[in-house]
Amino acid sequence: MSRVExxxxxxxxVADLSSDGRGRVLLVIAAGxxxxxxxxxxxxxxxxxxxxxxGLTLTTSGLLLTVLWTAYALGQLPGGILADRLGEGRIMxxxxxxxxxxxxxxxxxxxxxxxxxxxxxFGFGTALYGIARFTALADIYPEQVGAATGVTMAAGDxxxxxxxxxxxxxxxxxxxxxxxxxxxxxxxxxxxxxxVVVPARTSDPNRAxxxxxxxxxxxxxxxxxxxxxxxxxxxxxxxxxxxxxxxxFYPTYLIEMKGVSPTxxxxxxxxxxxxxxxxxxxxxxxxxxxxxxxxxVTIIAVIAVALALVPFVQGFWPLVGATVLLxxxxxxxxxxxxxxxxxxxxxxxxxSLGTLRTVYTLIAATSPAAFGAVADAGFFDEGFFxxxxxxxxxxxxxxxxxxxxxx
Numbered sequence: 476m477s478r479v480e481x482x483x484x485x486x487x488x489v490a491d492l493s494s495d496g497r498g499r500v501l502l503v504i505a506a507g508x509x510x511x512x513x514x515x516x517x518x519x520x521x522x523x524x525x526x527x528x529x530g531l532t533l534t535t536s537g538l539l540l541t542v543l544w545t546a547y548a549l550g551q552l553p554g555g556i557l558a559d560r561l562g563e564g565r566i567m568x569x570x571x572x573x574x575x576x577x578x579x580x581x582x583x584x585x586x587x588x589x590x591x592x593x594x595x596x597f598g599f600g601t602a603l604y605g606i607a608r609f610t611a612l613a614d615i616y617p618e619q620v621g622a623a624t625g626v627t628m629a630a631g632d633x634x635x636x637x638x639x640x641x642x643x644x645x646x647x648x649x650x651x652x653x654x655x656x657x658x659x660x661x662x663x664x665x666x667x668x669x670x671v672v673v674p675a676r677t678s679d680p681n682r683a684x685x686x687x688x689x690x691x692x693x694x695x696x697x698x699x700x701x702x703x704x705x706x707x708x709x710x711x712x713x714x715x716x717x718x719x720x721x722x723x724f725y726p727t728y729l730i731e732m733k734g735v736s737p738t739x740x741x742x743x744x745x746x747x748x749x750x751x752x753x754x755x756x757x758x759x760x761x762x763x764x765x766x767x768x769x770x771x772v773t774i775i776a777v778i779a780v781a782l783a784l785v786p787f788v789q790g791f792w793p794l795v796g797a798t799v800l801l802x803x804x805x806x807x808x809x810x811x812x813x814x815x816x817x818x819x820x821x822x823x824x825x826x827s828l829g830t831l832r833t834v835y836t837l838i839a840a841t842s843p844a845a846f847g848a849v850a851d852a853g854f855f856d857e858g859f860f861x862x863x864x865x866x867x868x869x870x871x872x873x874x875x876x877x878x879x880x881x882x
Contacts, residue, residue, distance in 0.1 A: 497615055497616070499672050500611075500615060500672055500673050500674075501612075501615075501616075501623060501626060501627070503665075503668045503669055503672045503673055504567070504608050504611065504612070504627055504669075504673060505626055505627045505629075505630035505631075506630065506665060506668065507567055507570075507571060507604060507608070507665045507668075507669060508604065508608060508627050508628070508630050508631045508634070509630040509631060509633055509634035510571075510574075510634055510638075510658060510661055510662060510665055511570070511571075511574065511601045511604045511605075511631075511634075512601075512631040512634055512635060513631065513633075513634020513635050513637070513638040513639075513658075514574070514578070514597075514601075514634075514638060514655070514658050515543065515547075515598075515601065516634070516635040516638065516639050516722060516744075516748065517638050517639050517642045517654055517655060517658075518539070518540060518543060518594075518723075519540070519639070519722055519723050519724065519725065519726050519727070519744070520639035520640070520642055520643050520654075520726050520740075520741050520744055521639075521642055521643065521646055521651045521654050521655075522536050522539075522540075522723075522724075522726065522727055523726070523727060523730060523737055524646050524651035524737075525539070525590070525651060528651070529586075529587045529590065531587070532847075532851060533724075533727070533847045533848075533850045533851045534844065534847045534848045534851045535847075536727070536847055537723065537724070537843040537844040537845070537846060537847025537848065537850075538843075538844045538847070539590070539591060539594060540719070540723045540843035540844070540847075541840050541841060541842075541843045541844040542591050542594055542595050542598070543594050543595070543597070543598040544598065544719055544836065544839065544840035544842075544843065545595075545598070545837060545840040545841075546594070546595040546596070546597075546598030546599040546602070547598040547599065547601060547602045547605075547836060547840070548602070548832070548833050548836035548837035548838075548839075548840050549599060549602070549833065549837065550598065550599040550600070550601070550602025550603055551602050551605065551606060551829045551830075551832035551833035551836055552829040552830055552832075552833040553602075553603070553829070554566060554570075554602050554603040554604075554605065554606035554607060554829055555606040555610075555827070555828055555829020555830065555832075556829060557603065557607075558603075558606050558607040558610050558611075558829075559610075561676075562674075562675040562676030563607040563608075563610055563611040563614075563673070563674075563676060564607075564611070564669060564670075564673040564674050564675045564676065565675050565676075566603050566604075566606075566607040567603070567604050567607045567608065567611075567669045567673065568666050568669045568670050569600075569603060570600055570601060570602075570603035570604035570607070571604070571662050571663075571665045571666035571669060572662075572663075572666050573596070573597075573599075573600030573601075573603070574597060574600050574601055574662045575659050575660075575662035575663050575666070577593050577596040577597040577600055578593075578597060578655050578656070578658060578659050578662070579656075579659055580592075580593035580596070581593045581594060581597065581652075581655050582652045582655050582656045582659075583652075602836075605832065606828055606829045606832065608627060609624070609812065609816055609828060610816075610828065611673070612624055612627065613816050613817070621759040621760065621762045621763040621809070621810075621813040622756065622759050622760055622763060623759075624759055624809055624812065624813050624816075625755045625756035625757070625758060625759025625760065625809050625813075626756060626759075628751075628755040628759075628805075628808070628809050629751065629752045629753075629755040629756050632748040632749070632750075632751035632752045632754075632755060632805060633748075633749075633752050634748075635745070635747075635748030635751070636745045636746070636747075636748035636749035636751075636752065637745065638658070639726075639741050639744050639745055639748075640738075640741045640742055640744070640745040641654070641657070642654030642655070642657075642741075643737060643738060643741035644738075645657060647737075647738065701818075703814075703818050703876065703877050704815065704818060704819070704831070706872055706873075706875055706876045707767075707811050707814055707815045707818070707876065708815070708831050708834065708835055709872050710771065710775075710807070710811050710869055710872050710873055710876070711808065711811050711812070711815070711831075711835045712834070712835040712838050712839065713865050713866075713868060713869045713872070714775075714804075714807050714808060714811070714866075714869060715808075715835050715836060715838070715839030715842075716838070716839045716841075716842040716865065717778070717782070717804065717842075717862045717865055717866060718804055718808070718839070719839050719840065719842040719843055720842045720843060720845075720846040720858070720862060721782075721801070721804060721862065722747075723842070723843035723846065723847075724843070724846055724847065724850065725740075725743075725744055725747065726740040726741060726743075726744045727740075727850075728850075728855055729743060729744075729794070731850075731855065732855050732856065733788075733789065733794060735791070735794070739791070743794060743795065743798050746795065746798050746799070746802075747798050747801060747802045747805075748802070748805065750798075750799050750802035750805070751802050751805030751806070754802060754803065754805050754806040755805060755806055755809045757806070758770065758774060758806035758807070758809040758810050759809045759810070759813060761810070762809070762810040762813050762814065763813075767810055767811070767814040767873075767876050767877070768873060768874065768876045768877070770810050771807060771810050771811065771869075771873040771876065772870055772873045772874060774803055774806045774807050774810070775807055775866055775869045775870050775873055776866075776870055777800070777803040778801075778803050778804050778807065778866045778869075779863050779866035779867050779869075779870065780800070780863075781797065781800040781801040781803060781804070782801070782859050782860075782862045782863035782866060783859070783860060783863040784797055784800070785797050785801060785859050786856035786857075786859050786860070807869075814876075815828070815831065816828060846858055849861075
């Protein structure tokens, strides 16, 4: 294969994603995801400062993250139902407005109780965005859902890469509240952009779940019990538990176990997501070309090796290498979610996806509190070995997955 072919393929892919005026829509949706998930990753970066302000233990700090992700999980099903009934564009606008308002409360919180409550509302609000963007992309890019999903998820990793280090810089110079506060006007701008550019509805207005009923519930239940759906959801359950434990405590782990400064820890945390900017489109494109099973088995095997190596690494440059390898954790969900979205029936796609994301995100939300308790007990390193074993189980499940959606 000549060197020109990959470049030509990339140009064709970009042209296809931008055709028929879809480029602007993809850009704004991706920008909203950049901010939505990026600010959620600001929480782990600022966790050492929040712990100091409110006197939180590692277990209680993990509980704060568990509250964030539990609320995010509980918002998935309402997000799917509302996306089906009211339209994807409208729900993404609503999500951005809620995020701006609740972050203002986080900044002004004067007690742990208010902080936890505002964090819960923020998590619920951003959950509405997640489902709407998936179903909108499936509607807009029926033949390129993997590539389009990869682009938006890469934008999320750009947010994860840039916003946590930026938040720490504000925390060092002005206070951790400014690390959150600087994103509030950005959410307002995103809401305006979504309102102007993204259609209020991208899906068929006559979907089966426009009216919530026993019949629509039966359709959803039948859909989510199919074997390929169960297997893909199992992969997402285990992977999300690993992801939330690692992202929730990686900066704190680097500070306490590897002896780096908070600024260096935030930089490595940003690097972790920066590599994902390349990994996610690559993972999505690989899924489009070779199918789910082979692409998932490969990337999950790398994840397992990376998790097992982290406790043995010492020194700045070895930590850089370990962080880059660990960032393979960011690619599996692009494949699994693309497969899951494409496999679900269109007439109940939003509600079914919302149901499944509620299940696996809610289960995974317990991971930060559990991992924090393990760390408090003096087993921070051993926790990574447990996560590596969990990745091994993911490989076994992925080996049973049909290569193509609908199989």
